[in-house]
Amino acid sequence: MNHFFGKSFLKENDFSAKELTYLIDFAIHLKDLKKQNIPHQYLAGKNIALLFEKASTRTRSAFTVAATDLGAHPEFLGKNDIQFGNKESVADTAIVLGSMFDGIEFRGFSQETVTELAANSGVPVWNGLTDDWHPTQMIADFMTLKEHFGKLSGLTLTYVGDGRNNMANSLLMTGAILGVNIHIGAPKSLQPTKEIQEMAENAANVSGASLLITDDVNEAVKNADALYTDVWVSMGEEVDYGERIKLLLPYQINNELLMKTGKKNTIVLHCLPAFHDKKTSIGKKLTDQYNLEALEITDDVFKSDNSVVFQEAANRMHAIKAIMAATLGHPFIPEESVL
Structure with missing residues (x-):
């Protein structure tokens, strides 16, 4: 059973240690599949909206490549394309986008905006960064720690x-x-x-x-460490x-x-x-x-x-892929993480 299916990924404390660990391990697994050129199109035929109030190199690149690898079509909507609270309310925008897209990424200023998107769109919403939280970065960061040290607990x-x-x-x-x-x-x-x-x-x-x-x-x-x-x-x-x-x-x-x-x-x-x-x-x-x-x-x-900054940056894509696949796809997820 996929505990993640249909869930949004807005902030870290919405998830248990077991769930976050699963996403980290799943990201490591997907990274390995990509390295071996094994297809993993868990999101074939899906359409993903990428909403960017704030510019970004890594987040936009990671979501675009991750969606494409998973078989989905990503559509970028920049700050000139979305009218949050300016010409259209967040709730109205969310309803419209949710009727056309299967999942929505949001990167911007207010945590309230991403929460409202999730409440009104009817599809999984992923927080690509707000002023309060940066949860997709966390899966990549703790994935990098686990790859390096072989464990997380006690570091x-x-x-x-x-x-x-x-x-x-x-x-x-x-x-x-x-x-x-x-x-x-x-x-x-x-x-x-x-x-x-x-x-x-x-x-x-x-x-x-x-x-x-x-x-x-x-x-x-x-x-x-x-x-x-x-x-x-x-x-x-x-x-x-x-x-x-x-x-x-x-x-x-x-x-x-x-x-x-x-x-x-260190x-x-x-x-x-x-x-x-x-x-x-x-x-x-x-x-x-x-x-x-x-x-x-x-x-x-x-x-x-000592620096692992570029390994960490590359891991953004695998982490985001794991988050999208778990919340929107139907990957086989064992009850206990065995990866």
């Missing part, structure tokens, strides 16, 4: 930087559900909300995960860059910080894009202006043997 992942954004929220919540220890190193003003911390603590009480939220970066990275960071200013966020950089520079992932984990084989993750050098116009402008070589992660660490 320690430390996230450093802006601890109030969707990535910090999602990592904290997912780790808490799966029994992965999550440490967040962030200034007091940029730590997860009390509400999110409480939700994560409740999940950690069940899984046995240990959670630590601190402004002491040395304490945060101690014994970490994985270090994770994200850009210091989120898309659409209005802040004083100079102030934010000054605040977060102590949380930069560099060689010195990597050494402080006390482990030789891996480094980043959801990308990353300002690790001056080869982007925004990165160059900011690093020149503040006399830096890089922002949230240094180039040498980004390109080091």
Whole structure:
């Protein structure tokens, strides 16, 4: 029996540890099938709407290739094609799209929008990112950890930087559900909300995960199996860059910080894009202006043997494929995950 069929994938805490583990294992399995050129068209004849209020390289590419591999037809609708709350309400748009498409991906600002889409469309809706959560990224991230370490339970992942954004929220919540220890190193003003911390603590009480939220970066990275960071200013966020950089520079992932984990084989993750050098116009402008070589992660660490950022990025496609196939297809799903 497929517990996922017809379900939307909006945020991590809608799912149990068993369900999230299944999706991670299923993604690893689908990755293997693709490598062996074994067809897996679980969504043959389906049509998928890809709604993008926020631009994206990885999410759009991953959903497009994943849908095509599964035998579905993806249709991209950018911010000029959808009129959420502008000329048409979200509910009205959802009803219309649900009558034509078999599944809907949404990437944008408000979690409310993706929730309303799911409530009114009558088809599975997948959250490709909102300001609050980034659940498809989580399946890829924890898949990458499992591929690397052969297990998840008992690992320690430390996230450093802006601890109030969707990535910090999602990592904290997912780790808490799966029994992965999550440490967040962030200034007091940029730590997860009390509400999110409480939700994560409740999940950690069940899984046995240990959670630590601190402004002491040395304490945060101690014994970490994985270090994770994200850009210091989120898309659409209005802040004083100079102030934010000054605040977060102590949380930069560099060689010195990597050494402080006390482990030789600590891996480094980043959801990308990353300002690790001056080869982007925004990165160059900011690093020149503040006399830096890089922002949230240094180039040498980004390109080091510890870094798995490109494996992680490639895994977005396999993770999204697993989510779509499980919620919209009829793959054989054993009661116990045996992959």
